[in-house]
Amino acid sequence: MKLNLKNPIVFFDLETTGTSINADRIVEICYLKVHPNGNEEAKTLRINPEMHIPEGASAIHGIYDADVADCPTFKEVARTIANEIEGCDLAGFNSNRFDIPVLAEEFLRAGVDIDLSRRKFVDVQVIFHKMEQRTLSAAYKFYCGKNLEDAHTAAADTQATYEVLMSQLDRYPELQNDIAFLADYSSFNKNVDFAGRMVYDDNGVEVFNFGKYKGMSVADVLKRDPGYYSWILNSDFTLNTKAMLTKIRLRELTNK
Known part of the structure; x- marks a missing residue:
């Protein structure tokens, strides 16, 4: 083979x-x-x-x-x-x-x-x-x-x-x-970040894969609870997770 x-x-x-x-x-x-x-x-x-x-x-x-x-x-x-x-x-x-x-x-x-x-x-x-x-x-x-x-x-x-x-x-x-x-x-989920804290749903939308907002759109959560972004950046998450979340946040701010 x-x-x-x-x-x-x-x-x-x-x-x-x-x-x-x-x-x-x-x-x-x-x-x-x-x-x-x-x-x-x-x-x-x-x-x-x-x-x-x-x-x-x-x-x-x-x-x-x-x-x-x-x-x-x-x-x-x-x-x-x-x-x-x-x-x-x-x-x-x-x-x-x-x-x-x-x-x-x-x-x-x-x-x-x-x-x-x-x-x-x-x-x-x-x-x-x-x-x-x-x-x-x-x-x-x-x-x-x-x-x-x-x-x-x-x-x-x-x-x-x-x-x-x-x-x-x-x-x-x-x-x-x-x-x-x-x-x-060989992929269980379609991860947004390597740690799988955010994944793509069946419609290709980034959703959180943990915590109180699990299953909810990342973009929607950032709009309704801006402090959640700061909490993640100041908490013990991977650098890659923080970078991908920032990328989504900047994209949403640009598209306003």
Whole structure:
């Protein structure tokens, strides 16, 4: 099986200091770039998160403060990473809900302007859960017939994710070997922001996806409760969420 690609696609996995999209930091990134002609390029980078790696996180991925003390910060490698994924679609395991939002936050903090909204995102975990409802290790065993050695290392998880997608395409004839189809299929919601605090409804209107205004038009809420915008900007939401909300607010002010 060879992926039917119009653009290169980057399979990637992050190891982080924790599970908070806006508070935690990347300590390792591995990406496997697959070109339309089938050529592959892999790279793994350790990152100094500029904060303590909690013992609970280290117990999972095996990366400790001392391991990254002399590594570059994300800001120091952000432009290189952005250049290498430029023009590529992105794929991962639970990437739509975690890895892509975290990566977007790191780029924003580093001051690197990269428009991820133009990419197609294939989340292999969503495809797996829709089909089988299991974990990456189980998916690797189920689809590929192999045990996942070194689970929770970015390189092993990235390679396994790539192989699982290949096997999913072989196993399920209803899955199209097309990145646009796979991106749509592996999306639970059509997110406005990467964290999914705002989503598009069936009519393509941005609506809030949390809190007291859940399901209500973002534009309408900003008109009737202007203070809600300030509350979000001053609260613990991701930089991307705040940026997308500001974009909607400016659009509505311009259209008045």
